[in-house]
Amino acid sequence: MANLKTTEKKTKAQSMGLHTEVLTGKTQQKFFNPDEAENFYYWGTYDVDFNKRIDLDVNDLDCKEANKKIDELMSQGYGTIVIKNPQGKHSLGVGILNKLNLIFEGSLGYFGVGSIDGPTVRINGRVGWSCAENMMAGKVVIEKNAGSCFGAAVRGGDLICKGSVGARTGIDQKGGTIIVGGDAGAFTGFMMQRGRIIILGNVGINLGDSMYDGTIYVGGKIGSFGSDAIESPMTKSDIDWIKRKLKVAEIGENFDVSKMTKVVAGKKLWNYDALEPTEKKGAI
């Protein structure tokens, strides 16, 4: 146990030995000049040109080969890649950590475009379960419907489905925006921790069940509220922001945003302020 007599100048936390704990993210000191980086180029990514376009037919390729091919094309500077004949293959377009215009002419299977960080993706078809899971940044637009767990654990970026989505949309969401033009299933926003969901249609039962934080906007009817999900008044800031987002998403042009229902966490289940800093970092 720490000796409190010899630690006058230390804080109580340090005296208790907390400073010896390995705190994730606090152990490194890095210095940089904020004026040095004006190039919009991340180390280790490809410098692609959006005007350089190529078609890629994946009819005879499995998902691993197709994803490798996409990477190769990016390394050659192609900034717009059109995928032909995806034929509902699973795990296509995953792990792209680059700016890119990626267009799928067809439907995707499970886990499509997961763990991406940067690309703008357009899918001219449907998607299966867990589309854009763990997405970090970028924009994904799906022209038709999506399966369950749409945008599971999304951390950032815009995920847009012009049709309807299945159950557990935005489960464990940690950031970013999910926009649905149609209806959403049960348990939408389940265990949501941060970020925003916009549903223009109806939602199923248990909306926002056990949500820690974040905001859900619903345009249609709500089946039922989940545990600790409560209604909150819409503000002008909400309305302005939703209008802007819908314009970006190219849906709901004539939708009356002011009549939407805003749902937030009641914070009875969990309160971040009561957490230790280390736990808090893990949660964000």
Place this chain on the structure above:
Amino acid sequence: MPKKKNKKAKKEIKGQLGKKKETAREKMIGQTIGYRYDVNLLPDYSRITPFLKKYIEAMGWDDLNWLEDVHMGYEEDRPAVFDRNANGWVTIPKKIKLPNNQQDRDMIARELLVKFQMSPNHPLVDLKKAYRKF
């Protein structure tokens, strides 16, 4: 008998992140808990900086995208922004004066974070060199 001077009420420190320890919890653990700013604050696009405009254009997006979730917090009594890639806080250089409202502070935080992530000094550069497979 001269009147006793009224003791001036302590002024609340506003706009100085991390300068004031408010909660009993913070006093007990001896450090500031950063997660008290409004993480649900929607960005005001009229306050976007020229650098962020250029960044959005370069990435081919229409809005702030993932940066909407970036806010100015503070750690160890200093303003800082959380970098999820490095899993740590990036402290704001002292020469940058922080404005009094969260919207403007958040824009500064976003700009600084993007610049840090593009810097060759970013921790991910070393990690990628050491571990990347292709």
